[in-house]
Amino acid sequence: MRTTVASEYSAEVHHVPIEHRFNPYSDNGGTVLGIAGEDFAVLAGDTRQVEGYSIHTRYQPKVFDVGDDIIMTANGFAADGVALIDRFRNQLKWYKFDHGGKKLNIKSAARYIQHLLYGKRFFPYYVHTIIAGLDEDGKGAVYSYDPVGSYEREQCRAGGAAASLIMPFLDNQVNFKNQYEPGTDGKKKKDLRYLKLEEVLELVRDAFSSATERHIYVGDGLELLIVTKEGVRTEYYPLKRD
Amino acid sequence: MNHDPFHWGRPNQETYGTYNYNIAQASNQQHESQLDDFPKMHTQQPIITGTSVVSLKFKDGIIIAADNLGSYGSLLRFNNLERLIKVGDETVVGISGDISDLQQLERILAQLEIEEEIYDSDGGHKLRAPHVHEYLSKILYNRRSKMDPLWNAVIVGGFNEDGTPFLKYVDLLGVTYGSSTLATGFGSHLAVPLLRQLIPNDIDYTKVEEEDARKVLENCMRVLFYRDARAADKYSLVTIKSQTSESGSKQITFNHEKELKVENQSWKFAKDISGYGSKQL
Numbered sequence: 001m002r003t004t005v006a007s008e009y010s011a012e013v014h015h016v017p018i019e020h021r022f023n024p025y026s027d028n029g030g031t032v033l034g035i036a037g038e039d040f041a042v043l044a045g046d047t048r049q050v051e052g053y054s055i056h057t058r059y060q061p062k063v064f065d066v067g068d069d070i071i072m073t074a075n076g077f078a079a080d081g082v083a084l085i086d087r088f089r090n091q092l093k094w095y096k097f098d099h100g101g102k103k104l105n106i107k108s109a110a111r112y113i114q115h116l117l118y119g120k121r122f123f124p125y126y127v128h129t130i131i132a133g134l135d136e137d138g139k140g141a142v143y144s145y146d147p148v149g150s151y152e153r154e155q156c157r158a159g160g161a162a163a164s165l166i167m168p169f170l171d172n173q174v175n176f177k178n179q180y181e182p183g184t185d186g187k188k189k190k191d192l193r194y195l196k197l198e199e200v201l202e203l204v205r206d207a208f209s210s211a212t213e214r215h216i217y218v219g220d221g222l223e224l225l226i227v228t229k230e231g232v233r234t235e236y237y238p239l240k241r242d
Numbered sequence: 243m244n245h246d247p248f249h250w251g252r253p254n255q256e257t258y259g260t261y262n263y264n265i266a267q268a269s270n271q272q273h274e275s276q277l278d279d280f281p282k283m284h285t286q287q288p289i290i291t292g293t294s295v296v297s298l299k300f301k302d303g304i305i306i307a308a309d310n311l312g313s314y315g316s317l318l319r320f321n322n323l324e325r326l327i328k329v330g331d332e333t334v335v336g337i338s339g340d341i342s343d344l345q346q347l348e349r350i351l352a353q354l355e356i357e358e359e360i361y362d363s364d365g366g367h368k369l370r371a372p373h374v375h376e377y378l379s380k381i382l383y384n385r386r387s388k389m390d391p392l393w394n395a396v397i398v399g400g401f402n403e404d405g406t407p408f409l410k411y412v413d414l415l416g417v418t419y420g421s422s423t424l425a426t427g428f429g430s431h432l433a434v435p436l437l438r439q440l441i442p443n444d445i446d447y448t449k450v451e452e453e454d455a456r457k458v459l460e461n462c463m464r465v466l467f468y469r470d471a472r473a474a475d476k477y478s479l480v481t482i483k484s485q486t487s488e489s490g491s492k493q494i495t496f497n498h499e500k501e502l503k504v505e506n507q508s509w510k511f512a513k514d515i516s517g518y519g520s521k522q523l
Contacts, residue, residue, distance in 0.1 A: 007247060022286060024386050026415055049419050054430050056411070057421040059444050079383050079416035123387070 025126050026051055028078035029217030030062060031160035033207060034130045035174060036140030038194035040228045041132035043071045043142075044204045045160075046212070046239060047221035049078060058220035058241060065232045067092050068104045070133040071225040072113075075160035076147070077126035084125050087116055106133040110143040110151060117149030124148050128159035133227050140227075162211035162218045169210070173203055197226070205237060212239045288340035288393040290314050292325045293472045294429030295336035295397050296462045298437050299407040299422045299447035300455035303483030304399040306336045307459055309466075310501075311474035318474070324500070326480050329355060330369035332400050332494045334480045335378070338426040339394035339414065346392060350381060371400025371408040375418070383416025391415070395426035405484060405492060407447065422447040425462075428470040433462035452483065460505070467504045475504035 006018045029050040034043045049060040062081060063073040066089050074081035091112065095104055110131060117125055129145040144157040156174045158166035171177040179190040195203070204224060212219045219242070224235040244252045252261050290312045297306035312320035325344065327335045329351050337344045354377060358369045375398040385391050395413040402408045410420040422444045423437035440458045441447050459479070466473045481497045 020286070022386075022389060022391060024389060024391075024415065026417060028417060051417070054434075056430075057419040057444075059421070060419045077415075077417075079386070079418070082418065083383060083416070 025077050025080075027076065027161075028056075029161045030075050031158065031162040031166065031208075031211055031215070031218050032063065032073045032075045032128070032130055033156075033158045033166055033170075033204060034073075034132045034142040034144065035156040035170070035195070035200050035204065036132065036142045036154075037197060037200055038140065039134070039138055040197050040200075040226060041071075041134065041140035041142055042197075042200055042204060042224055042226045043073055043130060043132040044208065044222060044224040045073050045075065046208060046218050047223055048217070048219050050217050053216075055220075061223055063223055063225050064089075065225060065234075068109070068133075069227050069232060070104070070106055070109050070131055071227055071232060072129070072131045073159075074125065074127035074129045076128055080125040081127045084113075084116060084127060084129065088113060091116075106131065106135055106141050106143070109133075110153070113143075113145065114149040114151050117145055117147065121148050128163070130157055130159050132225075134229065138229060158207070160217075162215040165211050165214055166207045169207055170203070197228075201235075208237075208239060288343075290319055290341040291472070292323060292338045292341055292344065293470055294425055294427040294433065294466055295325065295338045295395070296425045296429045296433045296437070296459060296466070297336060297397050297399055297409055298424070298441060298450075298455055298459065299409050300450040300452050300483075301448050302407075302452070302485060303401075303481065304334075304407050304409055305452070305455050305459050305479065305481050306334055306397060306399050307463055307477055307479040307502075308336050308338065309463070309474040309477040311472070311476075312341050313472045316471070321474060321476065324478060326478050326498065327351060328480075328496065328498065329374050330358070330400075332482055332496060333369070333371040333374050334399045334482060334496075335374065336397045336399070336426075336480075337394050338396075340392070343392040343394050347378070347381075347394065347396070351378075370403065371398050371410075372402060374398050374400070375408075375410045375412065379412040379416055379418050382412055382414060386415050397424050397426060399480070400482060401484060401494065428473070429462070429466060432465050432469060436462050436465065452481070456481070464504045464507065467507075475507075477502050477504070 002016045003019045004014060004016050006020050030046055030048060032045040043063050045063040047059045047061060049056045063071060064085055066072045072085055074084045092104055124147045126147055132142045135141040141153060142157055143151055143153050145151040156170045158170060176190040176192060180186045181188040181190055208222045219239045222237045222239050226233050244254050292312060295308040308325040310321055310323050311318060312323045325337050327348055329335055337347060378396055382392055391414040393414050397411050399409050409424055411424050412418045422441045423434055425433040436458060440450060463477055467475050479499045479502055484492050484494045487493050
């Protein structure tokens with residue numbers, strides 16, 4: 001018998017019986033944010049994990065130091081996020097075994113993650129992936145991906161539930177979009193410059209406390225990982241728990 | 243381009259003619275040879291089910307409870323199921339959801355215990371809660387990825403390597419999380435708020451005495467029995483705690499209590515309910 005899968009489009013007319021299938025995905029909320037500076041990069045995520053209207057836990061970290069001064073997060077469907085990061089960690093370990101402990105470049109890590117994601121093109125990891133670290137010149141680097149592996153290097157990127165709330169704020173405050181020199185009558189754009197670490201941390205905290213106000217999937221705590229040439233360090237700030 | 247969600251991205255039929263579904267097995271229609279077959283089926287829904295598992299940490303261990311009922315839809319089919327499973331010396335696994343899948347997990351965990359005993363012949367390694375949880379989460383995630391899930395939500399309790407209490411959840415999708423207060427199913431709506439009253443912040447479990455934890459857990463089982471139509475008043479409870487003896491060495495005790503009853507029920511409110519309960523007298 002020919003059947004088709006039940007869809008969200010309830011009004012749709014079917015000519016064959018519909019199948020009510022097991023749904024292998026869920027949305028576990030949360031939001032993440034990465035910003036690159038001149039000689040540092042930060043990746044931050046809230047620590048709430050949800051399903052529907054239930055808060056499963058108020059502290060479940062989702063940004064990880066995966067080794068070689070690369071930090072990584074995969075936000076969306078939590079089980080896929082964990083699976084993807086586990087696979088990358090494992091491959092990094094084997095890369096080191098096979099190449100005498102050689103350090104993996106963030107550029108190479110980025111390309112490899114594309115292959116991990118695209119490898120499951122027809123049963124995707126339902127996550128928004130971001131990695132951050134330092135490039136060959138010691139400059140901050142942030143790479144971001146869609147669920148099937150399309151990626152690009154950027155100065156900043158927000159992902160997850162509140163990405164649409166945070167990203168425009170970042171466009172304005174990191175890349176100075178729609179900002180002009182005073183007194184030029186909107187003729188001269190504000191010059192781009194690297195932000196200092198203190199400025200970035202302030203932006204990140206503001207972004208998350210604002211997203212917490214407006215999005216029910218965001219809150220409880222903010223965990224921030226910072227990469228500098230000294231290595232990776234972690235900071236934690238509480239967010240509203242309502 | 244065709245924008246019908248079932249044919250999204252395919253060339254338009256009017257322009258390019260009928261799509262050749264045999265290209266690179268791109269078909270979302272079944273192959274001709276299968277046309278008369280019944281669709282392939284896996285576990286599509288749980289049959290006999292166990293309801294909530296409720297658990298929390300306290301200052302020297304964890305407590306976990308689950309009732310002994312197996313429901314067949316709304317029929318109370320079995321009343322003698324044990325849903326708290328001991329694994330190794332100091333780990334408990336509480337399972338809700340499909341009972342046949344529970345029994346499958348029971349066998350998998352027994353096998354894990356046997357293999358651990360064989361391969362760790364020098365006794366240098368101990369099978370602890372984090373290992374059991376990681377193992378179970380890989381099994382459940384693997385099965386969901388095959389679109390053939392084990393229809394359960396599982397809580398694993400025990401101790402970390404460093405002796406601190408461990409409590410973590412994993413479900414049929416492979417979603418995992420840890421907390422000082424955990425419950426599955428209805429319990430996540432009814433019990434977790436009561437548990438979080440005792441442990442508002444995750445770290446506060448270090449201030450909670452065993453008696454207080456137990457009292458709150460007993461209350462949770464009572465509230466669940468009041469409001470969860472698939473819950474029973476007979477339940478099992480496991481307490482695992484680590485105590486420091488006079489000699490200074492740590493001793494772990496695993497206490498499995500069975501056939502406990504929900505005590506001190508009060509149905510006094512019932513006489514005041516009329517109609518559908520929304521009417522105030």
